[in-house]
Amino acid sequence: MSLVVYSSSDSDHDEDKSENKNDRVRLFPDERGNWALSIYAFVEYSSHLDTMIDDIIEIFNNENEIWKRLVEFHISLSKTFPIRFHHIESIRKLEYSSHLDTMIDDIIEIFNNENEIWKRLVEFHISLSKTFPIRFHHIESIRKCIQNELSVSMIKFYTRIENVRILTNEDGSTSFLVFNLDQHRQFSKLVEIIDKILDEHRYPKYYENPCFHVSFAYSTVKNREEKLPKDWQDKCQSVFKQYQCQPSAMSIIIDDIRLKAGKRTYQLTKSS
Template sequence: MTHGPAQSSVLLPRLPVPDSVLNMFRDQEEEVTDDSTKHGGRVRNFPHERGNWATYIYLPCEIQEELLELLELLISHARRHAVSLTAMEEFHISLSQSVVLRYHWINPLVQSLKERVTSFYRFYSTASQVKVYTNQHKTRTFVGLEVLCGHAQLLELVSEVDKVMEEFGLPTFYKNPSFHISLAWCVGDLTDKLEGHFLQELQEIVDGFEDSAHLLRFHWDQIRCKCGNKFFSFPLR
């Protein structure tokens, strides 16, 4: 389940932005043409509108080459069961939902996020439990690795990110989240087909992979916020 938007009245950024300043940004807004053929048939969760910037906050994950070999084993095994998985292009742990942000709120939100998260220290997590996930609208299914160690630190980070979201009247993160690193995806809801015995087989591949304990230990040293085509990084201490 997800949290709904903040129930109290929407809180505006600390200093109102005059219309004369907002008009300065109109020609800088992101132009997007939605074409599902360009992203594997995936469906946009919310329609793009001029001035709306899809935004989310996450921990970027730099994985070792050997883990890509493990991922290929998982994809090949799925293919033998007539399941076509596509490897993720990048790997991360989400700290927020994907939300819609107006252009003139980007800098205030980024500044608020910076104030809340840069006091956190770097830490490690282990993610070795294979699990199946779907997105909120059941349009995509993911095979991921659930975090088993480092969960408490992730909850602390999400708590601060949620406060930023509430400040701008945006949806907060999921209740009782299953923090995970998505490895591969497919279109549609294939939960019934992927769970059960098939999922157990994937887990056996992960457990039996050489040096998997080392490969599935991840070091987090920064938080990122993606707003449309803009990226903001916040180093941890």
Template sequence: MVSVRSEQLEDILEVCQDLLADVINDLHVIEDIHISLSRTVVLQHHHIDSFVESLRNTLEVNARFSISLRHLHIYTNDERTRTFIALKVDNMHYDKVHKLMEKVDVVMTEYRLQRFYEKPSFHISFLWCLGDKVSVLNEYLHTLESAIKVGMDESNALNLFIKEINCKSGNKEFTFKLK
């Protein structure tokens, strides 16, 4: 995953919470904001060290890069038990993130783990609620998009500089610095 910390994102989060307070009463903030490069998988304990080393060798040779987040999107998990409000990675930066994901997929395949989605939609989820609320939240998407433009730059994007990739395994977190 690519961890993300941004004051701009916090402003956008607050605007969305305020606008949706009367619509969704159980809206929760996602504390660990990130862009996923893999699915959540179960890794056997004796494979953790070699898996992390494979990821390190694969990822640390990549250069740092910038991305833009431009549009809101509503997602559900595979089971449709949770709904998420997210900012999508802009199309012009999609390939940069996709190339990293492909490298992670190679490592996942080596360990016989499930690869990422065939057609990934890279995004940062920042709010969630229980249940499938996609249709309800999609009704407010235009209002939310207009309101969050205030927290973005003149190109109506939230720009982020990606300099590290993180991997969590149980209660351990590993950081891979990009060049």
């Protein structure tokens, strides 16, 4: 058993709001003696997948920039007013250096980065349980039971990214960009093992008919659907096609199952 320092996309639910850097909302109230527990497959991703994620997030954020750059610049010395064509004289546009050009981009980025609709998550995982409150003295029993069962039943496998979807958490406060995954049967076997042990300890099972996925970006902006580019699905598929020749971009190994309780993370299966 290994204790891992880890911050998942769900970890913010364990923090007090004043410490929540992502401005995400807790799904259940903080209560003394309760720990937030979740079980998941840790995702170790390749540099190709890392780059592909940036490309996909860019599809969504580029369409939603708050500040748009002007193509040409000028210094006004008069009002804009109607004039007859034959009275018009030529106007010289403002010429600027490449350094000013770069500086302008940097300044615009200051404003747009603060207002991005979608923010990238730091680490990725595939949920195999709900996140729920648990009494501290139950954690070790659940950890041991799941670890013992997985040591016998767990066989590593690969899952492949199928498409991009947008999912929302239970209270509708946060939306996620996610990769849908194949190997549903293999994931379901893991959930069966975990559900059985959680049920024995009188804790909630996972969702019925779950969608196994990897969240890679989130948004807390309201009316997110209205801000989506209309052709986002086509654009995502175009990105996928660019990376089809890189198996490590589209495939994820599943061999590292972890249990997170509060700020502590336990490695239940060893990565090979």
